Amino acid sequence: xxxxxxxxxxxxxxxxxxxxxxxxxxxxxxxxxxxxxxxxxxxxxxxxxxxxxxxxxxxxxxxxxxxxxxxxxxxxxxxxxxxxxxxxxxxxxxxxxxxxxxxxxxxxxxxxxxxxxxxxxxxxxxxxxxxxxxxxxxxxxxxxxxxxxxxxxxxxxxxxxxxxxxxxxxxxxxxxx
Amino acid sequence: xxxxxxxxxxxxxxxxxxxxxxxxxxxxxxxxxxxxxxxxxxxxxxxxxxxxxxxxxxxxxxxxxxxxxxxxxxxxxxxxxxxxxxxxxxxxxxxxxxxxxxxxxxxxxxxxxxxxx
Numbered sequence: 001x002x003x004x005x006x007x008x009x010x011x012x013x014x015x016x017x018x019x020x021x022x023x024x025x026x027x028x029x030x031x032x033x034x035x036x037x038x039x040x041x042x043x044x045x046x047x048x049x050x051x052x053x054x055x056x057x058x059x060x061x062x063x064x065x066x067x068x069x070x071x072x073x074x075x076x077x078x079x080x081x082x083x084x085x086x087x088x089x090x091x092x093x094x095x096x097x098x099x100x101x102x103x104x105x106x107x108x109x110x111x112x113x114x115x116x117x118x119x120x121x122x123x124x125x126x127x128x129x130x131x132x133x134x135x136x137x138x139x140x141x142x143x144x145x146x147x148x149x150x151x152x153x154x155x156x157x158x159x160x161x162x163x164x165x166x167x168x169x170x171x172x173x174x175x176x177x
Numbered sequence: 178x179x180x181x182x183x184x185x186x187x188x189x190x191x192x193x194x195x196x197x198x199x200x201x202x203x204x205x206x207x208x209x210x211x212x213x214x215x216x217x218x219x220x221x222x223x224x225x226x227x228x229x230x231x232x233x234x235x236x237x238x239x240x241x242x243x244x245x246x247x248x249x250x251x252x253x254x255x256x257x258x259x260x261x262x263x264x265x266x267x268x269x270x271x272x273x274x275x276x277x278x279x280x281x282x283x284x285x286x287x288x289x290x291x292x293x294x
Binding site for chain 1: 215232233260
């Protein structure tokens with residue numbers, strides 16, 4: 001991955017940490033970045049601070065506090081970086097909308113947070129496929145496959161519950177007699 | 178091991194996918210969520226479950242008090258959306274232990290593929 005990609009990725013982390021209204025420490029940010037395995041080797045806190053310093057992502061005073069005083073807690077992001085992050089977000093490729101809606105619709109009977117987690121997991125795999133260099137069309141096809149695979153058991157259960165198979169059997173019997 | 182020891186409880190009534198799910202959650206602790214659980218099972222068993230099946234099992238396990246879930250923080254990879262993390266509960270560990278013990282008791286002393294299991 002290019003240095004620029006890392007830069008944008010780090011910015012995105014900083015942006016999301018701030019927008020989720022949580023007190024985010026550098027340790028938390030580091031854990032997040034390392035957990036997602038973007039770098040081949042886990043980064044140290046020092047690396048992260050150097051990266052932030054190099055890219056001038058933080059206001060000088062806050063960075064100074066973190067570097068020299070080891071202060072924890074929320075940090076600020078240079079306001080000039082915000083438009084770049086928003087641009088990066090708007091360039092994010094979305095998964096096939098119809099498949100996404102289908103998953104949400106068919107899994108209506110499951111808990112709301114399970115439904116959201118299922119949709120977000122499918123989306124994560126889609127984004128991962130794209131980041132591996134897969135074309136949007138192929139990643140979209142894989143998304144459709146995963147989405148259909150995920151809803152098939154629920155569709156069958158639903159069909160069983162409303163007795164569709166019985167109706168089909170009755171219809172077939174009537175045709176044969 | 179006494180014969181019939183494990184027939185007195187329904188703790189052993191875990192299906193294969195439930196066992197795999199509980200083991201994956203233990204292995205991935207504290208980072209067990211849908212994608213990581215599916216990847217872990219796929220890496221270790223070469224079996225790829227759909228997310229629908231995974232969440233159906235997770236819901237069943239949580240309703241049975243065998244696992245607990247909590248919402249994580251928003252991450253960049255998910256476009257700022259939160260992950261739903263799972264951890265095994267005490268009852269889950271007991272059920273898994275009982276289920277695996279029952280399986281071991283069944284296969285103890287049997288020759289599988291020319292070797293003792």
